Amino acid sequence: MRVLVIDDDALVSSSLKTILEADPDIQVVAIGNNGFDAIELYKSHRPDIILMDIRMDRMTGIEAAEKIIASDPDAKILFLTTFSDDEYIIKALRLGSKGYILKQRFDSIIPSLKTAYLGQNVYGEEIIGKLPSLLKEDEKAGLGNYGLTERELETISHVAEGLSNKEISEIMYLSEGTVRNYISTILEKLELRDRTQLAIFYYKGITPTKSV
Amino acid sequence: MRVLVIDDDALVSSSLKTILEADPDIQVVAIGNNGFDAIELYKSHRPDIILMDIRMDRMTGIEAAEKIIASDPDAKILFLTTFSDDEYIIKALRLGSKGYILKQRFDSIIPSLKTAYLGQNVYGEEIIGKLPSLLKEDEKAGLGNYGLTERELETISHVAEGLSNKEISEIMYLSEGTVRNYISTILEKLELRDRTQLAIFYYKGITPTKSV
């Protein structure tokens, strides 16, 4: 099985490579750091399956997957993420991608890859638990465990890039006040105190206030 | 070889376990998430070697190592870190620990462990390059690539925990104004703009201002 690994964290992608290649059935044909890499490396290497992070700088894994599937509808893509966000799950499912795993379950990656290789869908345990309610609610409120909206999610990613409210407002074509309001409600929903904790949460997946 | 793995990031520690146990010579006897765990688990399991992250919540790997070595001078400890900080290298060397690796070089961990097990010191490539200049300057300016002082480093770790200036000042027994001054100089040294970028830098090792 020839695998393409995409993750913007070099630590994660290199450790994935090591873990995967410990299995004789698996060969990591290339490693990329972003959505652009994913598209290019898929074209040039034609791997059997792509193992890709959802959240990455600039182009998200979902966006990259859309483009890859547009060029090859049979592409098999397995997503990884720290941020257990329902919105992404639905998006990934809609893409017709081969499944969705959480990063937390690192040791289940190889069996999941093999299952996906056979054309079967794979979901992490947390996902399976949520699936019924997700399907029942269908499109409706597919906006994450924390009830975050589309725009709020976008805002978070910019906070996690270290941008100021003003900068975010310019990028998102909003007033600075709106950005402030968005962040205020995000913080309330996530039970965080300030943007720094939000950035930490984004990357670490933990809420500092709860642990302290 | 019986190994104890300590890392506050569950993703890292679980993937380390997977990587290490792929080798028939290695057995991971326990996993811990912080310095306290390290001390307790070392006592109860008496592993041949400890593989430990340097930067962790509350107690750093260095502090934990000090305590472990105090109780067992023959303890073998291999450090991991993302933050390639000279200050830590010197501290680790001074401890008489068995070496120092950077997280970046994930695939070199097993050979490094085996080398350390034999009682030999191990250093990552980046360290070897720096070693001469470090030794030449001896104690002098062992304060990191960015010229950060001891207290500044401490302050950074608290910012990365999502604490406010006031909270940091209470923990460090300083006035809030001093904490603000520290952070101000840290930001200047690291060419960052605010504490959120600092937290991002701490975890990602990149400076948002430079990349944007």
Add this chain to the structure above:
DNA sequence: CAATAATCATGACAAATGTCACCTTTTTTC
């Protein structure tokens, strides 16, 4: 159709943050 949710906006206000200038006391280093 009515209710709800999402999106976007203002203005006002308090609190937190970051900067600056300036100062003292120890340690370290040359």
Add this chain to the structure above:
DNA sequence: GAAAAAAGGTGACATTTGTCATGATTATTG
């Protein structure tokens, strides 16, 4: 021993941030 660096501090100031109340518009859903 003088100079420099580290550690700690104060007060003032501008800016940023986060909160709140309140309101408008547009989709969406029951």
